[in-house]
Amino acid sequence: MSGYFHKKNAYSHACSVNFGTGCRQKRAKSVVPVFLPFLGCPMHCVYCAQDRQTGTAPSPVPAILAEAEKALNAMPLCSESGPRELAFYGGTFTALPVEERRACLAMLERVRAAGRITHARCSTRPDALAPAVLDELRAAGVSLIELGIQSFDSAALSASRRGYSGEAALAACRTVQDSGFELGIQLLPGMPGCTPDVFLKDAEQALALRPSCLRFYPCLVPEGTVLARWLAEGRYAPWSLEQTVAVLGRTLCRAWQENIPVIRLSVAPEPAFDAAVLAGPRHPALGALIQAEALLCAVQDAADALGRPPRSLVLPRSCQGFIYGERGALKPRWAALGLTPERILFNDAEQAELRG
Numbered sequence: 001m002s003g004y005f006h007k008k009n010a011y012s013h014a015c016s017v018n019f020g021t022g023c024r025q026k027r028a029k030s031v032v033p034v035f036l037p038f039l040g041c042p043m044h045c046v047y048c049a050q051d052r053q054t055g056t057a058p059s060p061v062p063a064i065l066a067e068a069e070k071a072l073n074a075m076p077l078c079s080e081s082g083p084r085e086l087a088f089y090g091g092t093f094t095a096l097p098v099e100e101r102r103a104c105l106a107m108l109e110r111v112r113a114a115g116r117i118t119h120a121r122c123s124t125r126p127d128a129l130a131p132a133v134l135d136e137l138r139a140a141g142v143s144l145i146e147l148g149i150q151s152f153d154s155a156a157l158s159a160s161r162r163g164y165s166g167e168a169a170l171a172a173c174r175t176v177q178d179s180g181f182e183l184g185i186q187l188l189p190g191m192p193g194c195t196p197d198v199f200l201k202d203a204e205q206a207l208a209l210r211p212s213c214l215r216f217y218p219c220l221v222p223e224g225t226v227l228a229r230w231l232a233e234g235r236y237a238p239w240s241l242e243q244t245v246a247v248l249g250r251t252l253c254r255a256w257q258e259n260i261p262v263i264r265l266s267v268a269p270e271p272a273f274d275a276a277v278l279a280g281p282r283h284p285a286l287g288a289l290i291q292a293e294a295l296l297c298a299v300q301d302a303a304d305a306l307g308r309p310p311r312s313l314v315l316p317r318s319c320q321g322f323i324y325g326e327r328g329a330l331k332p333r334w335a336a337l338g339l340t341p342e343r344i345l346f347n348d349a350e351q352a353e354l355r356g
Contacts, residue, residue: 126172146184159193249293
């Protein structure tokens with residue numbers, strides 16, 4: 001949800017907000033993902049189970065690319081259907097062996113020349129940004145690089161065995177932007193060493209960088225990982241669902257205030273991964289729960305700015321499905337603001353208004 005509630009002027013009796021497409025957590029373009037689980041990674045992180053998370057078994061890169069290119073060539077031309085983005089996810093793209101990385105980029109160039117894609121992105125680690133590789137990406141048409149930062153806190157990064165410092169993570173973000181790419185930042189709330197206070201600082205640091213997008217992946221404990229062993233030994237405790245919703249709700253509200261898209265609030269559903277999760281804040285509607293909390297935070301901030309009890313609230317219809325949380329759990333908190341259901345209206349506009 002982009003935009004935020006703000007006081008119009010000193011004499012106004014209403015606060016307004018432009019929610020934009022962020023209310024639905026959607027991207028502007030169609031995205032075609034190519035998953036390369038574990039490929040290029042210098043290590044397996046303590047919490048990582050990418051093969052189950054993506055539902056993609058390890059395969060040779062040529063086979064992965066051939067399947068992706070076949071699928072893309074079967075799609076309508078972008079001139080007919082609109083912008084489309086190719087995304088290399090999983091693994092550490094910029095640390096792939098040279099021939100495999102160049103094969104990926106050659107495929108990208110072919111489908112772009114054929115009019116099947118208009119944009120491309122990749123995800124990688126902040127310690128894998130060799131200048132020559134960035135030059136290759138730029139020449140092939142990659143425009144956005146997502147960094148798996150996870151945290152800017154050096155102690156948390158050390159506890160999670162990430163292999164780089166918070167200073168290095170910050171420098172990598174600046175390298176991406178200074179090299180002419182759009183920046184995406186991925187954070188991992190609840191990872192070892194990441195308390196709510198640490199994550200809130202991480203989020204503020206990320207927002208200060210003005211990235212093109214953010215992703216939040218609340219830390220889960222898949223079986224077969226180091227983190228699963230730490231859980232069994234009592235060395236790690238995941239965040240609760242309630243804590244995750246409260247902290248990420250406030251953080252999402254801040255992102256809306258800064259007009260920075262948050263394009264992911266949880267790990268995408270995947271049967272094999274869900275079956276392997278031993279603990280952590282997993283919920284089929286986690287994103288909606290976080291959006292509901294963020295909306296309530298935004299309205300509370302607007303009510304404080306209004307300086308008087310609100311008479312009514314008008315919201316985009318797209319908020320209707322999540323406003324009250326799970327089974328109406330947030331209705332009492334809305335009522336405490338004086339906004340009972342009959343005082344909350346919905347329309348088809350993107351603009352919302354709190355009336356006092």
